[in-house]
Amino acid sequence: MYNFDFYNPTRIFFGKDRLDMIDKSVPANAKVLITFGGGSAKKSGLIDKVKANLGTRTVVEFGGIEPNPRYETLMKAAEVVRSENIDFILAVGGGSVIDGTKFICLASHYKGDARDLLKFGFAQITSSVVEKVVSFGAVLTLPATGSEMNCGAVISYEHGKFPVMSELAYPKFSILDPTYTFTLPKIQVANGVVDAFVHTVEQYLTYPVDARVQDRMAEGILQTLIEIGKTTVNEPENYDARANHVWGATMALNGIIAVGVPQDWATHMIGHELTALFGIDHGQTLAIVYPALLEVCRDQKRAKLLQYAERVWTITNGSDDEKIDRAIQNTRDFFESLGIKTHLSEYGVTADQIPEVVEQLKAHGLTALSETGAITLDVSRKILETAF
Amino acid sequence: MYNFDFYNPTRIFFGKDRLDMIDKSVPANAKVLITFGGGSAKKSGLIDKVKANLGTRTVVEFGGIEPNPRYETLMKAAEVVRSENIDFILAVGGGSVIDGTKFICLASHYKGDARDLLKFGFAQITSSVVEKVVSFGAVLTLPATGSEMNCGAVISYEHGKFPVMSELAYPKFSILDPTYTFTLPKIQVANGVVDAFVHTVEQYLTYPVDARVQDRMAEGILQTLIEIGKTTVNEPENYDARANHVWGATMALNGIIAVGVPQDWATHMIGHELTALFGIDHGQTLAIVYPALLEVCRDQKRAKLLQYAERVWTITNGSDDEKIDRAIQNTRDFFESLGIKTHLSEYGVTADQIPEVVEQLKAHGLTALSETGAITLDVSRKILETAF
Numbered sequence: 001m002y003n004f005d006f007y008n009p010t011r012i013f014f015g016k017d018r019l020d021m022i023d024k025s026v027p028a029n030a031k032v033l034i035t036f037g038g039g040s041a042k043k044s045g046l047i048d049k050v051k052a053n054l055g056t057r058t059v060v061e062f063g064g065i066e067p068n069p070r071y072e073t074l075m076k077a078a079e080v081v082r083s084e085n086i087d088f089i090l091a092v093g094g095g096s097v098i099d100g101t102k103f104i105c106l107a108s109h110y111k112g113d114a115r116d117l118l119k120f121g122f123a124q125i126t127s128s129v130v131e132k133v134v135s136f137g138a139v140l141t142l143p144a145t146g147s148e149m150n151c152g153a154v155i156s157y158e159h160g161k162f163p164v165m166s167e168l169a170y171p172k173f174s175i176l177d178p179t180y181t182f183t184l185p186k187i188q189v190a191n192g193v194v195d196a197f198v199h200t201v202e203q204y205l206t207y208p209v210d211a212r213v214q215d216r217m218a219e220g221i222l223q224t225l226i227e228i229g230k231t232t233v234n235e236p237e238n239y240d241a242r243a244n245h246v247w248g249a250t251m252a253l254n255g256i257i258a259v260g261v262p263q264d265w266a267t268h269m270i271g272h273e274l275t276a277l278f279g280i281d282h283g284q285t286l287a288i289v290y291p292a293l294l295e296v297c298r299d300q301k302r303a304k305l306l307q308y309a310e311r312v313w314t315i316t317n318g319s320d321d322e323k324i325d326r327a328i329q330n331t332r333d334f335f336e337s338l339g340i341k342t343h344l345s346e347y348g349v350t351a352d353q354i355p356e357v358v359e360q361l362k363a364h365g366l367t368a369l370s371e372t373g374a375i376t377l378d379v380s381r382k383i384l385e386t387a388f
Numbered sequence: 389m390y391n392f393d394f395y396n397p398t399r400i401f402f403g404k405d406r407l408d409m410i411d412k413s414v415p416a417n418a419k420v421l422i423t424f425g426g427g428s429a430k431k432s433g434l435i436d437k438v439k440a441n442l443g444t445r446t447v448v449e450f451g452g453i454e455p456n457p458r459y460e461t462l463m464k465a466a467e468v469v470r471s472e473n474i475d476f477i478l479a480v481g482g483g484s485v486i487d488g489t490k491f492i493c494l495a496s497h498y499k500g501d502a503r504d505l506l507k508f509g510f511a512q513i514t515s516s517v518v519e520k521v522v523s524f525g526a527v528l529t530l531p532a533t534g535s536e537m538n539c540g541a542v543i544s545y546e547h548g549k550f551p552v553m554s555e556l557a558y559p560k561f562s563i564l565d566p567t568y569t570f571t572l573p574k575i576q577v578a579n580g581v582v583d584a585f586v587h588t589v590e591q592y593l594t595y596p597v598d599a600r601v602q603d604r605m606a607e608g609i610l611q612t613l614i615e616i617g618k619t620t621v622n623e624p625e626n627y628d629a630r631a632n633h634v635w636g637a638t639m640a641l642n643g644i645i646a647v648g649v650p651q652d653w654a655t656h657m658i659g660h661e662l663t664a665l666f667g668i669d670h671g672q673t674l675a676i677v678y679p680a681l682l683e684v685c686r687d688q689k690r691a692k693l694l695q696y697a698e699r700v701w702t703i704t705n706g707s708d709d710e711k712i713d714r715a716i717q718n719t720r721d722f723f724e725s726l727g728i729k730t731h732l733s734e735y736g737v738t739a740d741q742i743p744e745v746v747e748q749l750k751a752h753g754l755t756a757l758s759e760t761g762a763i764t765l766d767v768s769r770k771i772l773e774t775a776f
Contacts, residue, residue: 001631002401014648015391210628212615213636216608224600240598243389244389249647256644260402260635365486 001211001260008255010149011173014247016239018175022053022090025137025173030087031058035077035101037065037093041141044183050092050139060084065093067359068275068282069100071157074107081108081134089136091171093186095145095195098138099153102169105134118155118162125166133166138174143181143246144192144283146199146253148174154272160364161272176250178242186233189245190338191283193229197222197334198267198286205294205304206371215218215307218257222312224248226334233338257281266369267293270380273360280347287335287342290385293375294328300374344388354384389599396643398537399561402635404627406563406769410441410478413561414523418475419446423465423489425453425481429529432571438480438527448472453481456663456670457488462495469496469522477524482576482659483533484582486526490557493522498613506543506550513554517736521554526562530579531569531634532671534641539570542660546674546750549660566630574621577633578726579671581617584637585610585722586655586674593682593692594606594650594759595614603695606645610700612636612701614722654757655681658768661748668735675723675730680775681763682716708711732776742772 013021026032032054034047041047042063051059063079080086082102091101106125107114109132117125127133140148147153148171153164161286181189204218224244231241251257270293271285280288298305302324309315318326332342341347344354358381361367369375375383401409403716414420420436420442429435430451439447450465468474469492479489480706494513495502497520497547504512508544515521528536536543569577581706590604603657603763613636619629659673668676697703697715706714729735732742746769749755757763763771 001403001628001635003406004400006400006402007398010395012392012394012647015389033618063619210632211635212612212632213609213639216611217605221601223604227600240389243648244598244600249597251601259400260631298763322507378579 001208002262004260006255006259007167008149008170009065012149012176012250014176016175016177019049019053019139021173021175022137023055026054026057026088026090029057031060031082031085032380033062033077033089033095034084035065035091035093035104036061036096037067039063040183041092044140046141046180047092051091053271060086065097065100067096067102068154068156068161069096071118071155074100074103074155075114077104078108078114078293086134089134091136091138092141094140094142095147096148098140098171099145099155099257101136101138102147102151102153102166103155103164105136105169106130106164106166108134115157117164120164122163122165123167125164127168127353130166130168133168135172138171139180140174140176140246141180141310141368142184142188142192143242143249144195144329146196146250148176149250149254156276159276161276166351176246178239178246181242181246182237184236186236186339187281190233190235190340191281191360192249192336193225193232193245193338194283194287194340197225198290199252200225200257200368201290202265202267203258203261203263205301205308206264208303208307209261211261214257214259214261215338219311221248221252221257226312229334229338254357262371264369264371266375268368269363269369270383273346273357276349277360278349279355284340284347287340288344288387289383291328291332291335291342294331295386296379296383297370297375298324299368300372302317305311344384351388354381355386390650392648394643394647395555396537396558398559400537400564400638401561402564403776406565407437407441407527409561409563410438410525411443414442414476414478417445418668419448419473420452421448421465421469421472421474421477421619422453423453423477423479423481423485424449425455425485427451428571429480434527434529435480435570436537438478443658448474453485453488455484456542456544456549457484457491459506459543462488462491463502463541465492465771466496466502474522475577477522479524479526480529482528482530483535486528486532486535486559489524489526490535490539490541490554491543491552493524493557494518494554495550496522503545505552506545508552510551510553512715513552513556515556518554518556521556522733523560526559527568528562528564528634529568530572530576530580531630531637532583536564536586537638537642544664547664547748549664552693564634565629566634569630569634572624574727575669577624578621579669580637581613581620581633582671582675582724582728584633584640584679585613587640588613588645589772590653590655591646591649591651593612593689593696594652595689596648596691596695599649602645602647602649607699609636609645614700616724617726636649647738650759652757652759654763657754657757657772658745658749661745665745665748666735666737674729675692675728676732676735677771679716679720679723679730680771682719684760684767685763685770685772686712688758690759732772739776742769742776745772
């Protein structure tokens with residue numbers, strides 16, 4: 001097990017009917033900005049319920065944060081924060097709204113050009129960079145990204161997606177009521193399962209470092225997602241399945257399974273380029289890239305692939321290579337069983353566009369990905385070809 | 389899955405050579421009290437290393453916090469905090485030192501009779517009760533109680549052990565360096581494994597509520613402790629085994645496996661009386677009580693016992709009752725394999741002393757224990773007789 005640091009101060013209120021915790025958690029006299037996305041939270045009446053729970057506090061709304069939230073949109077919100085003297089933000093939405101809100105919190109009072117904040121990558125943005133940060137809480141409506149309990153965000157600017165990490169951007173609290181996700185379109189639920197699944201394997205399927213608790217916890221999240229995946233997609237009002245989906249997605253990226261282990265975020269990095277170039281949903285890009293990445297990197301990941309085959313998929317017969325083949329095929333089949341296609345060609349991308357993706361990886365400096373840095377641009381190309 | 393709240397702001401620094409984080413984490417001009425136990429941390433040179441990492445800060449020492457830390461001892465430390473104007477405490481030790489330090493932090497500036505703080509049981513002591521609380525960090529030397537990453541303590545006063553819970557008492561940080569535990573006596577290591585194991589089952593082996601991630605995480609901790617138990621006891625300098633022991637023990641009681649599930653702390657409650665009356669080590673009391681409790685409560689816990697048998701012990705053959713029998717026997721054998729005897733009679737207690745234990749449970753109001761409240765005094769007596 002490697003040395004590690006762990007810190008996660010986000011307070012979670014999980015379950016049915018938890019909106020009363022807003023009044024108890026938001027400072028009494030705060031002027032509050034509610035951020036949200038395309039309007040479904042408004043149409044469903046959730047925003048009204050949130051406002052009712054803010055009592056007499058003054059509330060300003062900022063809607064229209066898009067999937068893969070864009071820098072320009074967020075800077076408009078930051079302007080509202082400044083002009084309206086906002087003290088606290090309530091993000092009502094999924095990962096994009098929460099990610100976007102983290103950036104608004106960091107950027108609103110940043111003294112330089114806020115595009116600076118896109119340049120830190122996975123390095124922490126500290127209080128020496130951003131002196132004053134707005135606090136926020138979240139009401140989650142989409143189980144997928146884990147943003148409700150971590151300090152990371154991904155912000156889109158021009159043709160890139162930029163990670164932004166800051167302990168200053170942990171939600172003060174997040175309300176996770178599975179019933180608020182009942183009205184999601186099936187495809188978003190399926191994307192959410194894939195996102196949580198791939199987050200988990202990206203912190204697990206690397207090489208062994210004898211981190212037994214972490215491995216077993218990751219395997220437990222994967223097994224849970226496999227067990228409830230089809231149900232949570234096909235029976236949107238099945239509370240138990242959805243509750244396990246929600247909590248699994250949160251646990252997949254709150255840092256707890258990441259401690260002391262190597263990580264491989266190549267699938268997300270390559271996937272981000274597919275979203276930026278072709279507008280493919282984030283979850284879909286992961287379902288495209290991941291099985292292909294496992295195929296191409298099967299030697300690099302051999303020991304952990306065998307563990308994954310045995311413990312997650314209960315594959316105990318056959319040669320090692322046969323076990324790995326079946327584990328990869330099961331992974332692909334699982335994504336497909338949720339209604340997510342796993343081949344790039346099925347999304348209208350043509351083979352001659354693959355070099356364009358590789359160019360973007362190069363332009364963003366993503367030339368040595370994975371737990372070992374062995375996914376060079378050539379390997380990324382091979383992964384994309386395998387995924388085609 | 390039940391509704392739940394989760395919050396845990398303790399920062400963890402895990403691994404080799406992490407003492408440099410003290411200087412980065414303790415306020416720059418703080419006057420620091422170092423609390424410790426019987427002197428082994430002093431003899432080993434750890435206290436000196438800790439002091440070296442405090443640089444020019446003024447340091448006061450308070451040693452002699454005993455196992456099952458006593459109210460009177462802790463109040464002497466509280467007097468030091470007040471008379472020396474201590475700003476920050478560094479606890480260097482195991483669960484007793486850290487538990488004791490939490491109480492010192494809460495009691496030092498409490499305005500009433502500090503024995504009031506023993507009356508809250510599992511209810512939170514809030515800032516409306518204790519206005520000013522001293523902050524503290526910990527350097528862990530014994531993997532067992534999980535106190536290094538939770539907000540609970542158990543304090544001994546007269547013939548009772550009293551739980552004390554307060555979010556105000558979370559360690560600001562804890563340094564978990566497995567090498568600091570290499571010099572522990574074998575029995576303390578074994579007790580630590582049992583303590584972590586029983587913490588885990590107390591949050592797991594109740595009745596099913598379809599909390600899949602939590603169940604699998606608990607099972608993962610149990611499997612880890614089973615895998616590394618004998619090694620961490622018999623090969624004290626086996627870093628990997630000890631690292632898994634340390635992290636397993638922390639994860640077993642930092643709240644993460646407790647969320648949304650029923651809990652059964654009967655074994656700890658009955659065990660506390662055995663420690664208070666007969667001076668039996670805490671870990672040993674758990675190894676005595678738990679297998680007997682499973683036997684007596686096998687109907688109440690039937691569904692989860694079968695899950696435990698299958699997933700933790702890979703018992704798949706035989707009738708349900710045979711599976712449960714084997715799971716209970718395996719649990720007992722596991723404790724014995726660590727060198728911990730599991731029968732009350734092996735600790736010099738006689739059968740006619742059992743009513744005395746039951747009387748103490750009654751005196752402390754522990755008359756309806758377990759996840760259902762079904763462990764009445766009669767059932768506790770039966771457990772103790774079965775454990776004899």
